[in-house]
Amino acid sequence: MAETATVRPLRSSEVDSWDFEADVVVVGYGIAGVCAAIEAAGAGADVLVLERTGGWGGAAALSGGFIYLGGGTALQRALGFEDTPENMEKFLTAALGPGVDKNKIHDYCQGSVEHFDWLVSQGVPFKEEFWGEPGYEPPADQGLMFSGGENAAPFNTIADPVPRGHLAWTKDKKLGEKGGGYMLMEPLAHTAEKLGVRREFDVRLQRLVVDDAGRVVGVAAKRYGKELFVRAERGVVLATGSFAYQHEMVERFAPKIAGRPAATVEEHDGIGIRVAQALGADLAHMDATEVALVADPQVVVRGILVNGRGQRFVTEDTYPGRLGQAVLQDQDNQAYLIIDETALEEAFETKSSMSFLRIAPTWVAETVAELESEMGLPADTLKSTIDLYNKHAENGEDPFLHKKPEWVKPIGTPLGAYDLCGYTGGFTLGGLRTDLDSRVLHVSGEPIPGLFAAGRVTSGICAGGYASGCSLGDGSFYGRRAGIAAAKSN
Numbered sequence: 001m002a003e004t005a006t007v008r009p010l011r012s013s014e015v016d017s018w019d020f021e022a023d024v025v026v027v028g029y030g031i032a033g034v035c036a037a038i039e040a041a042g043a044g045a046d047v048l049v050l051e052r053t054g055g056w057g058g059a060a061a062l063s064g065g066f067i068y069l070g071g072g073t074a075l076q077r078a079l080g081f082e083d084t085p086e087n088m089e090k091f092l093t094a095a096l097g098p099g100v101d102k103n104k105i106h107d108y109c110q111g112s113v114e115h116f117d118w119l120v121s122q123g124v125p126f127k128e129e130f131w132g133e134p135g136y137e138p139p140a141d142q143g144l145m146f147s148g149g150e151n152a153a154p155f156n157t158i159a160d161p162v163p164r165g166h167l168a169w170t171k172d173k174k175l176g177e178k179g180g181g182y183m184l185m186e187p188l189a190h191t192a193e194k195l196g197v198r199r200e201f202d203v204r205l206q207r208l209v210v211d212d213a214g215r216v217v218g219v220a221a222k223r224y225g226k227e228l229f230v231r232a233e234r235g236v237v238l239a240t241g242s243f244a245y246q247h248e249m250v251e252r253f254a255p256k257i258a259g260r261p262a263a264t265v266e267e268h269d270g271i272g273i274r275v276a277q278a279l280g281a282d283l284a285h286m287d288a289t290e291v292a293l294v295a296d297p298q299v300v301v302r303g304i305l306v307n308g309r310g311q312r313f314v315t316e317d318t319y320p321g322r323l324g325q326a327v328l329q330d331q332d333n334q335a336y337l338i339i340d341e342t343a344l345e346e347a348f349e350t351k352s353s354m355s356f357l358r359i360a361p362t363w364v365a366e367t368v369a370e371l372e373s374e375m376g377l378p379a380d381t382l383k384s385t386i387d388l389y390n391k392h393a394e395n396g397e398d399p400f401l402h403k404k405p406e407w408v409k410p411i412g413t414p415l416g417a418y419d420l421c422g423y424t425g426g427f428t429l430g431g432l433r434t435d436l437d438s439r440v441l442h443v444s445g446e447p448i449p450g451l452f453a454a455g456r457v458t459s460g461i462c463a464g465g466y467a468s469g470c471s472l473g474d475g476s477f478y479g480r481r482a483g484i485a486a487a488k489s490n
């Protein structure tokens with residue numbers, strides 16, 4: 001990698017003078033950074049946040065704002081849903097794998113109710129309203145939703161299906177502008193300010209600074225091209241986000257997502273991972289990615305998704321991010337949605353946060369044979385899929401992929417197909433290997449003294465699969481741990 005030389009750690013003996021000093025230096029002012037800053041300040045540390053852009057927010061403030069919480073949060077209970085940490089753990093272990101960090105999942109589930117209460121105590125509001133329809137997000141300001149396929153096969157037989165996608169309440173919500181993510185970040189940034197957290201904007205991390213014993217004691221950064229040195233008495237928290245925009249790293253670790261970054265920001269250039277790697281930090285699940293399928297779930301659920309051979313491969317009523325992963329990872333990014341006219345009309349009458357995607361199908365036809373031919377599929381491929389699907393759909397059953405009966409209806413005519421090939425995008429989930437106190441682990445397995453990390457610069461609770469809210473969820477949860485541990489470190 002071209003920049004390798006520049007990410008090597010600097011010796012503190014080479015630093016002539018420090019431009020800033022603090023007990024805890026947090027790098028990155030998104031969700032993980034703000035939570036680290038609040039907890040470190042609450043533990044009595046003098047905290048300085050360094051942020052590359054001109055303000056707090058990061059991807060978190062632009063995000064939809066789902067935060068994955070459960071185990072019986074006050075919001076779940078208020079809306080009549082019974083959950084336990086054990087039930088949540090069963091679901092997450094199955095849905096976020098294979099290869100999840102079982103200790104982290106257990107820890108996260110056990111601490112989830114307290115984490116929800118903490119967010120509320122920091123001023124994050126949640127509206128007591130449930131949205132039960134298929135979708136990426138609720139169409140309005142509802143506060144709770146299924147956000148990981150909990151109520152779809154196979155997970156509805158593994159754990160009791162309970163919604164855990166919690167959304168900060170936003171008046172006049174605007175997707176990508178002022179959504180749930182903004183309402184999560186805003187009160188937290190406000191709390192940090194009230195606690196006396198200092199921040200310096202337009203400051204871009206370049207390298208870590210270590211003492212002769214190998215302890216991280218600061219960072220070297222740049223502001224408007226000028227080098228700055230920042231001393232951290234107790235610890236440095238890396239919260240700089242993922243590597244979704246570092247093309248070479250994506251090509252090397254997660255090539256299927258190359259060229260298709262989505263739900264991320266350009267500042268996620270992997271720098272936090274690289275500076276820690278240069279100190280011997282271990283990595284985990286660098287191939288894991290969140291993947292969205294760009295289609296309206298209210299339409300998808302009423303049709304069937306087929307691959308380039310005209311065959312179904314995933315239950316259409318599951319979490320749309322799971323559909324995206326199935327398409328990109330297992331079907332070579334090939335997918336077509338087949339839907340009949342009646343179902344399409346019904347879908348177009350529903351509410352959805354993705355209704356802007358409601359366009360006419362790519363192909364329409366009077367018969368399946370005609371559609372198949374227009375799509376360029378070999379004769380009878382789609383026909384045999386639809387015949388088989390319809391045979392069982394007459395009885396409201398889907399014995400192959402177990403779509404729930406409420407969504408299973410025979411596909412009639414006229415019908416159409418949407419070409420969804422390549423309609424996927426997402427962000428990387430892998431990163432630094434950390435322990436439950438967010439200490440960055442060396443390849444030897446020991447913590448690197450003075451170095452902490454949280455958010456998408458780390459590998460959090462997701463190892464392969466994803467549920468909406470896991471990123472803001474583990475970012476905030478382990479951000480807090482990083483702040484507490486760094487404040488105590490000496």
Ligand SMILES: Cc1cc2nc3c(=O)[nH]c(=O)nc-3n(C[C@H](O)[C@H](O)[C@H](O)COP(=O)(O)OP(=O)(O)OC[C@H]3O[C@@H](n4cnc5c(N)ncnc54)[C@H](O)[C@@H]3O)c2cc1C
Nearest residue numbers: 028030032052058059060063064066205455456469471472
């Ligand atoms: C449109 C959209 C929708 C999304 N919806 C959801 C959702 O509903 N639920 C969910 O869980 N996730 C969602 N995500 C993903 C989620 O926002 C991110 O994964 C999450 O914010 C990661 O947290 P983080 O703290 O690691 O990074 P961020 O929140 O992005 O914070 C990282 C910060 O570090 C700064 N930084 C980077 N490099 C440097 C440097 N060299 N020096 C100093 N500062 C630096 C960045 O500028 C940024 O402010 C969404 C994202 C987007 C864009």
